[in-house]
Amino acid sequence: MTTHNPGVATDTLAERYVQEVARRLPEKQRKDITDELRTTIADMVDGRPEARAAEAEHAVLAELGDPALLAAQYRDRPMYLIGPELFPAYWNLLKLLLTIVTPIVAAAVLLAELLSQATIGAAIGSAVVAAIQVPAHIGFWVTVVFAVIERTSGGHDVDLGEGKWTPDKLPERAKSTQIGLGELIGGLAVIVVTVAFLVWQRYSFPVKTEAGDRVPLLDPELWNGWMYVIFAILAVTAVVEVLKFREGRWTYPLALANGAVNFGFLLVVGWLAVQERLVNQEFLDVVAAHTDVERGSNTETWFTVNGWIIVVVIGALMVWDTVEGLVKARQAQALTK
């Protein structure tokens, strides 16, 4: 505690100020600093022009400012959690973790809930809760770790294994909106694989009935007409891919064509799904039998609502793809200006 100084009442403004500073100081330095501070305040009060001591005292303390800040100056502590040297690393890591981990965990929760036969609403609810909790945890722990590093390493010369920045670390010009051969081949490959899958599942899908017959995933009825519509749409998609490559970069007409094809695909597949003409009913029967699920239960409801899930998922993908095309078209246009 403080030494008793004759003439200094312990409940004056000045003494309360000194106490506020004192309690934030380390034990070793406390007495020395507070003795000096007390005298200094008294000296400063004497030097003030105010007639009344109370006013002078008030002015002096105001000049000295927040006792917390003064104590921090004495302690030479950083008045921030994470300093400018560490901040870029911290921020990049935070962004990386949030964008990667959160969707994975949310999707995993959704899947787990669905597989354990929860209702759609409950499953989505759980996924949303996870999507809120995960970022909170990530944000907290990453911040804590970096704050500790800031305080232990002195915040200087911290090599996080990435080494010093050099110009070699600049991102490649993949940021440009040029469409190269790679993208063309990739796009066509996806279409080829899709067609192959559609054909394969018709004849060789691994799921079998009790009798040993193979059961296709998609309704075989589709092959009477609608499947060829789907093939046609895929063919148009391939044409769009080739046009994109010939153009070399995204343009608004290309983006709109892309969007139109996406929309067409969504329309056809979505309509079929909702009508329960997409997934093979026989397939659902076999799955139901194998997994001992009553065809009238929640999971059955899920398979029926299945149609709308397909619409939502494919819809989201199509919207994303279309928007991406439009954004890139706009970027390309900005570049040519």
Next chain:
Amino acid sequence: MNEDDSLPGHIQELRRGTVVMACLATLAQPRYGYALLETLSDAGISVDSNTLYPLLRRLEKQGLLESQWNTDEARPRKFYRVSPQGRAVLDTLLAEWRNLNTAIESMALGADNDHA
């Protein structure tokens, strides 16, 4: 113009670089906190009180100042005085200060000539 906005900040930066030199120079004679503040102020170097006192401790921790408590009067006072190491550092700083002064003066003079 935006003179009022940025000027105080620039002036503060300029002063901040010189207050250590001012302290070391003035403390060739032992002084205590408040008296030092007054001396500096009279000499035209205005320092915030909540900056000066922690600064004196920091300089003492760096070995540039020595301190001694004086309990003769009713108020115990901590007197600071420049140490031999502090004296050496001051000499180096002053040399650097004179170099900077010469350089900036000639640049400013050159700029004036360009304008004239």
